[in-house]
Amino acid sequence: MIDTDNRTEQSVKLSLDTLSQIPADVSRPLYERSSLSKGILHFGPGNFHRSHQGVYLDRLLNLGLDLDWAIVGASVMPGDARLRDVMMQQDLLSTVVTQSATTSEAHISGSMIDYLPVGDTQAILDTLADPAIRIVSLTVTEGGYFVDAATGKFDSGHVAIVADAANISAPKTVFGCIVQGLAGRRDRGEAPFTVMSCDNLPHNGHAARAAVVGLAKLVDESLAEWIDTNSRFPNGMVDRITPATGDFERSRVRSLFGVADDSPVFCEDYIQWVLEDDFVAGRPALERAGVQIVPDVAPYEAMKIRILNGGHAVLAYPAGLLGIEYAHEAMQNELIKGFLEKVQLTEIVSVVPPVPGVDLGEYRASVIERFANPAIGDTITRLCLDGSNRQPKFIVPTLADQLAAGASIDGLALSSAFWCRYCEGVTEAGETIAPNDPSWDLLQATAKASVEDPVAWLKMRDVYGDLGNDARFQESFTRALTGIRRDGVVGMLTRYIKGAE
Template identity: 35%
Template sequence: MENLKLNNKNLSQIAERVATPKYDRSAIKTGIVHVGIGGFHRAHEAFYTNQLLQDGTVKDLGICGVALLDFDTKIYNTLKEQDGLYTLIVKELDGTHTTQVIGSIVECLFAPENPIKVIEKMASPEVKIITLTITEGGYNYNEATKEFDFTNPLIIHDLEYPQAPKTIFGYLTQALKLRKEQGLKGITIQSCDNIQGNGHMMQKMLLSYVAKAEPSLVTWMETNVSFPNAMVDRITPVTSAEDIANLKENTGIDDAWPVVCEPFKQWVIEDNFIAGRPAWETVGAQFVPNVEPYEKMKLSLLNAGHSVIGLLGALMGYNTIDEAVHNTNIRTFLNNYMHIEVTPTLGDLEGINLNDYKQSLLERFGNINIKDQIDRICSETSAKYPIFILPTINSQLKANGSIKLAAFVTAAWAIYSLGKDEKGKELNIKDALKQELHKQAITATQTPSSFLEIDAVFGDLKTEKTFVEAYTTAYNDIVNRGVEACIKEYNSNTIKPN
């Protein structure tokens, strides 16, 4: 089979092998600017939008993908060379693959190369929505102060050099300023990141920045910009060299960066679009008046569950999530954590069978075909912990509920932050606070509770005696007996979920 490089020129030949866009990509106009064109966006929003474009009647919802950081050079160059095309490989539970080419990204821009071009694109009249996957840490939120972090060097740079920004806040501010000056109507800024109230968070953080950078813009934004909340869900592991090779061998498609994902997908969106919106509901998304119950459930169960498996599994020497969750002790511990400590904090979730949802998570985590790398799941835990785990702890402390299992996971993270698993193998730790975490982890070997003194992550947790005691006990137990022996005992001493 002849290998075909994935691009517009070869698309008609590729269509003989796998599903491809049915629409004329050259006729599609950009209506959405998306910042952060990594795997998740391409498995999620870009997939939904591609489905919406398929019947050929919608022509103004093409996506302009923006690579924001220097780190994004590779993905930008790849998509540029492939005319924005990429292959989506859905790894089914039975081991089969469903493969299709996605064509909804019709433009690509590299922000560090030409900041003004990105600002002008965001400000262009045809763009009605700016969407974001900038990771939890990209919102510049300080857990200790509950406010925008103006001490961030990149923010200081953006305030001083507004025409050459480095953060999303600098870009959005200048784009909104330009839209106001041009007399344009409103625009929607939609977060697709794993943050509870992600739209509200973006609104608060952006307005904080604008109030200092362009104060005259605040009033205009209040009536011309909307920030819908959304819950997003689709497990999307890092693409491996094996994935690329298998795609070429099985289909003859030469794609430098395909995306792999699970079959499950969910997108629940608050219906708050000031300048109109795509009919994503026709291709499986849900528009609702209030997203909060859905997002709280997902963040506290799926995302926190991932972190629980990742941190415990990493210390025990596992490489992938499916390997770790098939360890009966880890699986039981996670099940107990979800049932005993998370579920009481969720309240009434109308229309949702919570037991079915939790069971589905265990099945999804255990998909042996996904091979989600544990070091990806554990990356940037300092940004994830305050969003995924800390709210559960705070709610349970307030209600005098159990926090023992969350304290154990926190202790495991402190030991993980020393940089080696229980077999002495180096851990691949990727975290913006890596140095501070490591420093506090070393101090914790003498005084375990000192790890909790990272206020930007833990807030006031170090003052909660009940938690500190449970955490310290767990820390010493792990050091003395190892993770698996400890969780086995925790499981045997825990009331089993129904």
């Protein structure tokens, strides 16, 4: 048995100079960092990027391949400054802890070789001007693409986009930086770079193209046409459950592995990346590292977003209302688990298109198993985060398909009603729910208005679009929300599972 107290006391501060002192059961890079050179600029090198894209690149580098495709990190959000400070102090190394239900393994990843000063757009533009940068990748969250949920199109009137269009030489957004970087490439007669979204949203490459080309149109129509014709925006499906890092994770990486890493990444042992082979200036041999390269990612994407992400949304809000802290604890609640399984089986899987080589029933079962993994420590608060951006992508499309098919929507409507009740900001035990959405004030006010008029919730066009006007959805949602307030979460979960009206 490992002496965790002793490991904590003797833990090694992570850096290039101390790699040789890291305990032997922690694997480390097989390559020399000095042999790497940049090929990718990545916006948003947070936990998910480092547990996913960074891991795949690290695998490839460990094979001695594509050493000229290392990552340069970039951030425009001031809140990322602390992460950069920590990463720079440990020479941009990350401890990635992979956890199954029974085992934990740690690996030091070194695929990032620089992290530009946060918010320094000139440094970003200078890096984008370097021909060595052939891919610009990004994880900027589902809500970071300026998509109007009511239309599904790029929101060219968003205040941040309008501001960048008026002063594109000093952009403030990721997409402003990309547009200005591509403008410089065109003006110098150089090849463009590929823009590769690694975010968890439907058709992420199309969303990235819409944002880049849409902003460019506001600046220069000819530039927009050049980008649209010459650059590439591959779609990709990304999947790995990666919780946020806190004091517990920092303490745990010391006690389990003897590594003092102030920003470790804990993640599940499952990982998947399905990517379209559509690059303008080459790409690393990602298939050698386990990435699935396919001609069309849409079926894989729909499967993951609807079954896994939609499943998270289904279980999150009743769990939040019951004061449950972790996802695996929610899966131990027979009512929440039963609710999730019934909604998936009767209302979600039925409208997921076939996926080449994948049994959807087996995939759904694997998702249930992953949610129940107690080692992950994925919080219900994280799963409830940013519902105003996630619901339109993870729940509403499935609702629309079920309605179009004349099929049952009672479970999905109940899930939406749980979200509404959660946004009132108080659990069933009377405990305050902290603001958990960029639009929290609006959501809370609308949730309170729905006490008198349940349909008020469905009038949020940025979430539901025209679906909020559907009479059958209004009826099912009203019945569900009224029932939650009358019978409570447990009562409504029980009624739904038993099929009671």
